[in-house]
Amino acid sequence: MARRLLSIWFPRLASDTSLRRRPLEGPFALIHRSGNTDHVHCLNTAAEQRGLRQGMAQADARAICPSLITRPADLTREAATLVALRRWAGRYAPMVAVDGADGLIADITGVPHLFGGEAELRDDLHARVQRAGLTVSSAITETRGAAHALARHGGGVIPEGGLVERIGRLPVSALRIDSKTSEALARMGLIRISDLIAQPRAPLARRFGPGLMMRLDQALGVQPEPVAPATEAPHFGVRMTLPDPIGLQADVMAGLSRLLDRLCETLERHHMGARRLRLELHRVDRETAQVEIGLARAMRDPARIMALFAKGVEEVEAGFGIDAMRLSAHVAEALPPKQLGGGPNLRHEEALTDLFSRLGNRLGFDRVLRLLPAQSKIPERSFLLSPAAHSKAEAPPRRHGPERPIILFPPEPVTISGLRHPRTPPVRFRWRRMQFTTLRVTGPERIAPEWWFDDPAWRNGLRDYWRVETLEGPRLWLFYTPQASNWFTQGEFV
Template identity: 70%
Template sequence: MSLADARAICPDLATRPADLAREAAALANLRRWAGRYAPMVATDGVDGLMADISGVPHLFGGESGLRDDLQARLEKMGLHATSAIAGTRGAAHALARHGGGIVADGRLAQGIGHLPVTALRVDHDTAEALARVGLARIADLVHLPRAPLARRFGAGLVLRLDQALGAQAEPVAAEQDAPHFGVRMTLPEPIGKQEDVMAGLSRLLERLCAKLAQHRMGARRVRLELRRVDRGTAQVEIGLARPMRDPARIAALFAKDVEGVDSGFGLDELRLSAPVTEPLAPEQIGGSPTTRHDDALADLLSSVGNRIGFDRVLRLLPAASLIPERSFLLAPAAYSTPEPIPHRTRVARPIILFPPEPVTAASGTPPASFRWRRMRFTTLRATGPERITPEWWFDDPAWRSGLRDYWRIETQEGPRLWLFQTPQTPSWASPEAQNWYVQGEFA
């Protein structure tokens, strides 16, 4: 039914757009859960799961027992699902989408014979062509000679038919589970001293880092959850300036936060996980002085970032723009690498840049004298102008005044300033007609 039809029947219909990413995540979770019925479970399309239950049903009291158990549990979860058990993947797929049920061993053709041909996973055109010649059900196809069928409707139909009837093998390709980077430790007696927690943490870290090394990953965030005996939890989370799997260095970053944890009547469970990981190839550690320096610098950035936030530990990166404010970026140092700075342009640039500050009492072009920050300056030498035009493809409020003519002004008082004028500003916009601003200071 289309949405327009549904709206016509029920005007108050509440609709919500499909969230495919979350649906896929939910299906992946369900796939993990379905691991309780079979070792090999794969997702089947966007709305199905396929499990290879060979050798399993007797644990649940037969195939019908297994299916009832599955249906009951899904019902309990609030999911209305249809399930089918058949000897082949194709037959189970077809039956599950047309009512569900169980096909007994060796009775595949009879079990799925009454289903329409669309259940065979054939494309729309083939299904339509089959319907046109009056082949509506799978049972109609089973007895037909294969060669004319393939010649007329393509090899795909025959393949799907063979797969459904078991003439062609089709295994369940279960995808591999993503590795879970988490370890935990349960203690027989509660602990409360900081040294004890750190000792437990270092044991957990060794296991976690071994697991990370096995998968060639490095942690970017590490979370320590501490459970108190009264079921309360405390959580300590740290960030790392670069992917890392060195237990001693990660433990050092935890030391400060573990100190502030309220242990209450004692802690009896530690749980350590790495929620954010990045690939980290095996590398020589602690060898050359350069490596050690890099490590120490990363440790400094980690500890500073954990206290004041990683978005406040920055690095200057060049950007391809002639606009002074956008000619460089302040990027978080933990998530960027230093880039070589392009060759210096012919025109000099100031060492310090700040938002434009208007000058007052400017006289002439370039101003022979002006006041800025309550100081009087007299121009000794002026170099310029250098005209910079705004980037029309960005709407930058600071550049709405149009072109800027930049001047390097050396003053009698000493400071060498970067002034600009906005010649396009209409005179009615600024009554004094002094469009002079200071934006930087030269060395």
Template identity: 55%
Template sequence: MASERVLRARPIDAPFALTQTQSNTQRIYCLNEQAEQQGLRKGMGFSDARALCPDLQTGLANPREDTRFIQTLARWTGRYCPWVGVDEDGLVLDVTGSTHLWGGEAGMLDDLHARLDRAGLTHKAGMADTRGAAWALARFGGGVAAEGEMLQHLGPLSVAALRISDEVCNALQRLGVRSIQDLVALPRVTVSRRFGPDLLLRLDQALGEHPEPVSPQADPVNFAVRMTLPEPIGLAGDVSAGLERLLERLCLTLTDQQMGARRLEFTARRVDQASSQIEVCLARPMRDPIRIAALFARGIEGLDAGYGIDQIRVEAVEVETLPLRQATHHGAQEGDSLADLITRIGNRIGLESITRCLPADSHIPEKSFTVSLAAYSQPAAQGAWPSTGPRPVYIFPPESIAGYAPEPPRRFHWRRMSFVTARAVGPERIAPEWWLDDPAWRSGLRDYWRIYTREGRRLWLFFTPQNPGWFVQGEFA
């Protein structure tokens, strides 16, 4: 199946295999029919396969994509019946009550075969009264087992068709029990004493003595609501009233799923088919309709209604889990108003412009903190800041001043001001991180000085001994 998925996108008429790295060796994960004819098989080492078949073409296996493909297929088979489940390596459909729509069971299978053939997928299908029997037929024969003729269809099949483990299967074969009818002929007591209850359970499931339901795939939840209006609207108040109703419904869905919206999109479709959108990014997952509606207020003011809006839609584009919390007597949770504020400012200047500083593990002053988005991070714990020597209150990119001597300059000019050094404390030598090539630190070592000027300003200067020069980088007050 996996190789066919790749071949659908890139048809190749030659031996083809997908390889996967398993414990440091590349092994064949899935291969096509032509490769099988060359004597290759699944699980073979890739180099062996290349030796056997020099013109083998390969690709890398991608199990995640395969799973997605199966899911897509499962959704597609919803055309036959609503009750579709995913087995380990196939799909299982409960078609009870829907076969007559396809002209009977055989008709449905024919249609399925025809469509899958056209899609270029090798497949096998079986249909029977029970899930176990259908499984057996799909893999060991195919076709339809009509009602009441189960044993006739299943009887000649090998015992391996009963979904039993290889050891049990081998043991049965060794005893001469090769087909299912041989097994049915044996007394149940001795079988269960010899092989445990599992074998009989599988047999009963296949023959319908024991029920085995199909658990269908849950429908993915859609976090979007819309409203079509009988008469177009144009007033901002009307739009927000509509939005509030939509948000109420959306938030109910979010509450059911224990989710919170992180990014919301509001689409207003106008009478002339044009549509305008408002996007709101939230600083924390939220599902409170009133608070969310307030965040849309600014966007709705600027909405162009044209000849009127006749459909509005709200979608939670990004959601995050937000577990239910017990209500407390102080109402809103701590920090909610701050998150709202971050959201509101962030929707004007950009949520990525609202940051906070977190301590970082580096002795380079510029790298001793990282700037992270306030909406996606938690503040650092108190005392998480490393204690270093005295550090300036603010810094800026180094600004060069005149001077080449290693001693601090007695007088210097900086930003068109002249200063007289009254006291210099230092040097504190900071070496660049040799494992990182930082262009700002190309000039090598830095000797940092605290310069107290007679004018009052307290500056952070550094001297670069390897490329003599003086720079101002920060101020202490």
């Protein structure tokens, strides 16, 4: 049995999808920002009839068509739509793969007779897609390259034995080559694929590289090109339908406990851990309540996860009762198996993770921060603030030199009462409305500005840092700026 491939092309997938959600009349375009310029990403038929084309600058498009209506392009939603169409196209073939950003390729070998033939299969596909509000073009032939080319240049069905004659009429740009190569071939007079087939292969390969010959061989079937659908990502979700509606918090938590056990077993089989979970509670009146939580670390421990749901479940209004529950981990990360036990260090780490999770769900995970060490001699740059849920604790690097204070704050001026020497710490000084007497000093430690950073706080130049022990008890970190002859306090030793 000869191999038969179906190429499906959605020329206006992004604009059709956007207009399906929010219809409007007249010329319409989706705009995508690339670099510093907004470009036309996708058009509807009315905009194309006005002379607009994909890839042109938005300013040029508005100059040609002042009544153009635009929306920002959503590439993520567009990719998700194509994946959904790939799943739907499984009704026509057992293997369907994504072909670029706006197309699909399906191996329909042995399938067309179920629809009455290849032409009937195409008619059924076009009718269903057009009812959904999408523009479509398709082609059926023996090779993936030929099907791709024909689908984007009119579509149709190429019977067995008619491949070379039919695709020979198409332009060389249909071979999935870059625009520079197709323009260079056109300047040589090689406009159609039939012109390219008749030429000696060696000179073309030397001038344009092996890619041109590879695409030509794939279209002609000399070099095979498989249809390999992407592996489906596992879905981590479980559901429960209840025989009678429930409304008590204890009943909901009992049902959640069963769902969590099943979900965590699925996560464990895939060596994954949940980072965000969503509980959907379907009520008798067809309303749905949602409780969503986040986790500071990937986790699949039902007891620890369940404790985080308690507050959200308590606030749910059950109405006339809840008759179905659904739990899903819509964000998951790899979590390999761990050795049981682990001692007090592991228990401490788990307790800290639970604390970060509780605080993150209440305050927001981006607001729970931790300090991380940074490679800088400048005190203000010796640490970084990072969300605790998205970073790991790091030990500070070993320093060689004077001790640094535990408590660090922005520089605060001190009032000098007496000096031993212009560049040594004052005998008496006033700071934060308190009078201090110097008992012992250690230093100085000279720190120069990092010239590659334009920091306004360090534009005064050098700083000489001193460790000052006072008669009153506090041990302070003072610095002197030789350029301005001023003293400041920036830290305190514990």
